[in-house]
Amino acid sequence: MSTTPAQAGWRFKAPSVIPGFGLTLGFSLAYLTLIILIPLAGLLLRSASLGWADFWAIATDERTVKALEISFGTAIVAALVNVVFGTIVAWILVRYRFPGRRIVDAMVDLPFALPTAVAGIALTTLYAPNGWIGHLLMPLGIKVAYTPLGIVIALIFIGLPFVVRTVQPIIEEIDKEVEEAAATLGANRWQTISRVLLPGLAPAIVTGFALAFARGVGEYGSVIFIAGNLPYVSEIAPLLIVIRLEEYDYAAATAIASIMLGLSFAMLLVINLIQSWSRKRYG
Amino acid sequence: MEVRVSNVRKEFATFPALHDVSLDIKSGELIALLGPSGSGKTTLLRLIAGLEEPTRGQIYFGEQDASHRSIQERNVGFVFQHYALFRHMTVADNIGFGLKVRPGATRPSKAEIRRRATELLNLVQLPGLENRYPAQLSGGQRQRVALARAMAIEPKVLLLDEPFGALDAQVRRELRRWLREIHDTTGHTTVFVTHDQEEALELADRVVVMSQGRIEQVGTADDVYDHPKSPFVYGFIGDSSTLPVKVENSQLWVSDRPIGLSITDEPDGPATLYFRPHEVDLLDDCGGCIAGTVVASRRVAGTRRVELEIGGARERVEIELPIEHPAAQKSRIAFRPRRWRVFPSA
Numbered sequence: 001m002s003t004t005p006a007q008a009g010w011r012f013k014a015p016s017v018i019p020g021f022g023l024t025l026g027f028s029l030a031y032l033t034l035i036i037l038i039p040l041a042g043l044l045l046r047s048a049s050l051g052w053a054d055f056w057a058i059a060t061d062e063r064t065v066k067a068l069e070i071s072f073g074t075a076i077v078a079a080l081v082n083v084v085f086g087t088i089v090a091w092i093l094v095r096y097r098f099p100g101r102r103i104v105d106a107m108v109d110l111p112f113a114l115p116t117a118v119a120g121i122a123l124t125t126l127y128a129p130n131g132w133i134g135h136l137l138m139p140l141g142i143k144v145a146y147t148p149l150g151i152v153i154a155l156i157f158i159g160l161p162f163v164v165r166t167v168q169p170i171i172e173e174i175d176k177e178v179e180e181a182a183a184t185l186g187a188n189r190w191q192t193i194s195r196v197l198l199p200g201l202a203p204a205i206v207t208g209f210a211l212a213f214a215r216g217v218g219e220y221g222s223v224i225f226i227a228g229n230l231p232y233v234s235e236i237a238p239l240l241i242v243i244r245l246e247e248y249d250y251a252a253a254t255a256i257a258s259i260m261l262g263l264s265f266a267m268l269l270v271i272n273l274i275q276s277w278s279r280k281r282y283g
Numbered sequence: 284m285e286v287r288v289s290n291v292r293k294e295f296a297t298f299p300a301l302h303d304v305s306l307d308i309k310s311g312e313l314i315a316l317l318g319p320s321g322s323g324k325t326t327l328l329r330l331i332a333g334l335e336e337p338t339r340g341q342i343y344f345g346e347q348d349a350s351h352r353s354i355q356e357r358n359v360g361f362v363f364q365h366y367a368l369f370r371h372m373t374v375a376d377n378i379g380f381g382l383k384v385r386p387g388a389t390r391p392s393k394a395e396i397r398r399r400a401t402e403l404l405n406l407v408q409l410p411g412l413e414n415r416y417p418a419q420l421s422g423g424q425r426q427r428v429a430l431a432r433a434m435a436i437e438p439k440v441l442l443l444d445e446p447f448g449a450l451d452a453q454v455r456r457e458l459r460r461w462l463r464e465i466h467d468t469t470g471h472t473t474v475f476v477t478h479d480q481e482e483a484l485e486l487a488d489r490v491v492v493m494s495q496g497r498i499e500q501v502g503t504a505d506d507v508y509d510h511p512k513s514p515f516v517y518g519f520i521g522d523s524s525t526l527p528v529k530v531e532n533s534q535l536w537v538s539d540r541p542i543g544l545s546i547t548d549e550p551d552g553p554a555t556l557y558f559r560p561h562e563v564d565l566l567d568d569c570g571g572c573i574a575g576t577v578v579a580s581r582r583v584a585g586t587r588r589v590e591l592e593i594g595g596a597r598e599r600v601e602i603e604l605p606i607e608h609p610a611a612q613k614s615r616i617a618f619r620p621r622r623w624r625v626f627p628s629a
Contacts (some may be wrong), residue, residue, distance in 0.1 A: 177367035180334055181429075183354045184361040185381035185436055195384070199371040 040261065047254035058255045063231055064240065067256075071237040072263060074148055075216030078155030079163075082212045083205055085156075086163025093164070094171040108164045111157055116221030123154055124226045146228025151236065154222040159212030166208035170201055203278050210271040217264055284345055284439035284472050285310045286331060291340030293326055300326045301496045303340070308440075308474060313466050315487035316476045319519070323496040324476045325444055331474065332442050333357045344439055360433030360471075364445040366425040368417040374428050375400040375413035381436035403431040406465065423454040430462075434469065443475035447482065455479075459486050480520055484508065492516050514626045517557045524600040526556045526573070526593060528625065535625065538594030543571025543619055553628040558620035560588065561603040565610050566617045574617040575600070587611050 047055065058064055093105050111119065127134045127144040134145060144150045174197065182192040198205075220238040227234040237260055244253035286308040293301040301323045308314050316324035329335045331342060333354035341350045349357055368377050376383075378400040382391055391399070404410055407427040417425055426446060433441060446462070447455040463486055466473050477483050483490045484504040492499045492507055492515075499519075500512045511517040518525070529536040530551050535544045544556075566572045575591030578599070582588075586603045589611065593600060602618055610616050 175365070175367060177363045177365060178369065180354075181361065181363060181367040181432075182369075182380070182384075184332060184334070184357075184359055185384065185432065186355045186358070187380070187384040188355060191384045195380075196369055200369075202371075 043254050043257055043261065046250065047258040050251045050255055054251070055255050058252050059259055063235070064237075064256055064259075066232045067235050067237040067240040068259065068263070070148055070151065070234065071217055071260070072267075074151040074155055074236075075213050075219075078152045078159055078216050079209050079213035081152070081156050082159045082163045083209050086160055086208060086212075087167050087201065087205060089160070090164045090168040090171055094168060108161050110161075111159075112161050116158065116219065117225065119157055120154060120222035120225030123150070123157065123222065127153065127226065145226050146230070146234060148227075148234055150226040150228070151223050151234060154226050155212075155216040155219055158219050158222055159215050162211035162215060163205070163208035166211065167201060167204045170204040174200065203275055206271060206275045206278065210268060210275075213271075214264065214268060217260070285343075286440055286472060286474070287341075287343040288327070288331065289341045289343065291327075291330060291337045291342065293323075293330060293335060294338045299496055301330070304496075304498055306491060306498060306501065308472060310472055311470045312472055313463070313486065313488045314474045315483035315490045316474065316493060317478070317480060317483040317490050317520075318493035318499075319478060321495070322493040324478075324491075324493045326496075327493070328442050328444055328474060328476050331440065332359050332361050334361070358436065358439050360430075360436060360438035360441045362426070362429050362433050362441070362443040362446050364448045366417070366422075366429045366449075368425055368429055368432070370417045372416075373413060374404070374409075374415050374417070374420070377417065377428060378403055378432045378435050380432065399435060400431075403435055404428075406434075406468075407431045408461070421454075422450050423458060426450065426458065427461075430465070434471070438471065441471040441473040443473070445476050445478070447479075448477070455482070462486065484520070492519065494519070509622075511557075511624070514555065514557065517624060517626075522560050522601075522603075523557050524560050524602065526598055526600050527596070527628070528554050528556045530554050530625065537573060537598075538596060540594070541571050542573050544623065546625055549625055549627065554625045555628055556620070556623055556625055558623040560601050561586065562621045562623075563602045563618040564621055565604070565608070566619060569617040572617045572619045573600075574615060577614055577616060580611060582606070589616065591616060 050058075089104075089108065093101065093108075124145055125131050127137075127150060129135065129138050129143070129145065131145070137144060142149075144153060178196060178200075179192055182196045187195065218238065220236075220242075223236055224239055227236060227239075229235050229239055237256060241253045241256050241260075244250075244256065288304060288306040288308075291301060291304050292299065304323070304327060306327075316327060318324045326335060330337055333349070333352065333356075337350055341348050343349060344357065369380065372380065375397065379396040382396045382399065385391075400413060401410075404412060407430055409424055409427055409431075412420070412424070412428075417428065420428065426449075430443075430446070443462075447458050450458065459482055462475075475486075484507075487504070489501060489503055490507050491501050494515045500507055500516045502510070507516060507520050511520060517523050526537065528542070530546060530549045530553075532551075533545050533547050534541050535546060535554075535556060536542065573591075573593055575593040577589055578592050579590040580587060581590075583603075585606065587606055587608070588601055588603055590599055590601050592598070602616070604611055
């Protein structure tokens with residue numbers, strides 16, 4: 001494992017002899033500043049104009065808290081579901097040859113390309129109480145559309161490709177000999193998967209989780225159609241922001257956005273820490 | 284544990300990788316499967332391990348037919364060319380893996396597994412590396428860990444697939460000697476695959492020479508080198524020179540001249556003469572010998588290799604001379620092989 005020792009103070013890693021370092025770094029910084037940093041700074045500035053007491057009042061308002069809970073809760077659940085099924089889909093696509101494999105492979109990318117509103121409308125039609133799937137679930141007492149469950153389903157749809165596309169290349173790299181070695185040592189299939197294969201995939205799975213989660217937290221288009229948007233029940237934070245905007249309450253909108261930003265940042269930081277830890281371990 | 288391979292045939296799709304191969308391996312023996320790539324040696328090893336199933340034929344472990352037993356049940360130790368270590372596990376966890384996955388009743392305690400790992404690390408001469416990860420080891424060290432891992436399950440047979448193939452020459456030689464020592468201390472029945480004849484001849488009790496899915500010859504290093512049974516073995520093991528000859532009246536002829544070698548058990552007709560380039564006698568006058576014009580001369584380590592053109596057909600053969608030999612200066616050399624064999628031309 002070649003980990004560079006902790007560097008004393010701030011120093012650029014010696015660039016390669018091939019020129020271009022200064023130019024590309026400068027371009028990247030300018031680009032990131034224009035596209036990401038300035039807008040985010042503006043957001044924080046705007047919400048700062050609110051004053052601490054008002055900010056706190058908005059942050060602790062029950063409607064805001066519920067909306068954030070729903071947004072982050074459903075995103076986590078959906079990302080977890082995607083981790084399981086996305087990994088299985090990736091496994092099937094890499095390991096097996098079956099008619100239509102390439103079509104399935106291409107289909108995985110559809111949620112990337114489809115306008116999310118279209119996905120939301122389609123899912124709503126299917127899962128509404130009188131929809132194709134909804135009317136089958138109704139007698140079982142399961143209500144999907146217009147509940148948090150519906151949000152989860154929309155987010156699963158949106159997040160699937162993130163997990164599949166991050167895990168797939170790593171599965172392709174798995175050496176068949178490693179599985180054979182486990183088998184000759186007496187491990188059954190389940191032990192081989194749980195002790196040998198999955199730990200190797202862990203860093204990629206965590207990345208896929210982070211991407212699917214981040215996408216889910218910010219998702220708007222598909223969710224608002226299926227969620228029903230009942231305050232305190234199925235109203236997501238991005239929608240609440242839009243509602244505040246429509247009320248010309250820009251301060252409240254930016255305040256909620258700042259809170260989302262902070263929470264997302266914290267969660268992604270934690271995920272990244274887990275990841276660097278697991279990379280260090282599993283190198 | 285004795286291993287008996289009986290009339291095994293293996294086809295991949297419809298391509299036959301092994302044709303009707305039979306082999307008896309004695310308990311405690313160290314056997315090399317030697318052959319060029321595509322000769323089926325790795326396939327044979329994988330069949331013994333259970334990583335492939337034979338299309339036809341049986342494989343016996345002792346008296347039991349193991350042909351259709353699963354890999355897990357066969358209890359073989361397998362070492363891969365590229366180590367196949369579990370890179371997210373420490374060295375100790377790698378070695379202990381085979382014991383850890385045993386069902387509860389036969390699984391040793393954690394402390395016992397740890398103790399076994401330490402013991403095996405000492406055996407493979409890597410003490411103190413328990414907590415390293417495979418990525419932190421050199422190639423030679425990784426292969427030692429792989430062997431320790433294979434031995435941890437107390438296998439009936441140890442199978443090694445080109446174990447030193449990915450290592451550089453010096454480490455190879457070192458590990459070769461080391462493997463022999465390990466084998467002599469532990470006494471496992473061991474089969475290894477190699478395409479390196481030096482490795483096979485030096486290390487193995489018996490060498491199995493394979494070509495195109497068939498066993499050409501089984502024997503000790505002396506057997507296969509001194510008494511090759513087929514043209515392939517003669518050509519594959521050690522250096523050899525060949526010359527097309529004609530058998531007539533129990534004599535060998537090259538371009539209508541007798542070369543002073545007589546043979547009794549070969550029918551008349553075209554044949555090929557095989558000999559080792561260094562096993563030749565140089566002659567002054569040629570009354571029944573092979574004589575040719577020197578077309579090239581090269582210094583190779585401690586000897587000089589001379590290429591000769593023989594007879595009207597200008598067949599080229601190579602012989603080896605001592606460095607200081609005066610014949611190297613001559614434009615024409617006459618010689619007669621000291622040891623040789625004739626195989627009828629196919």
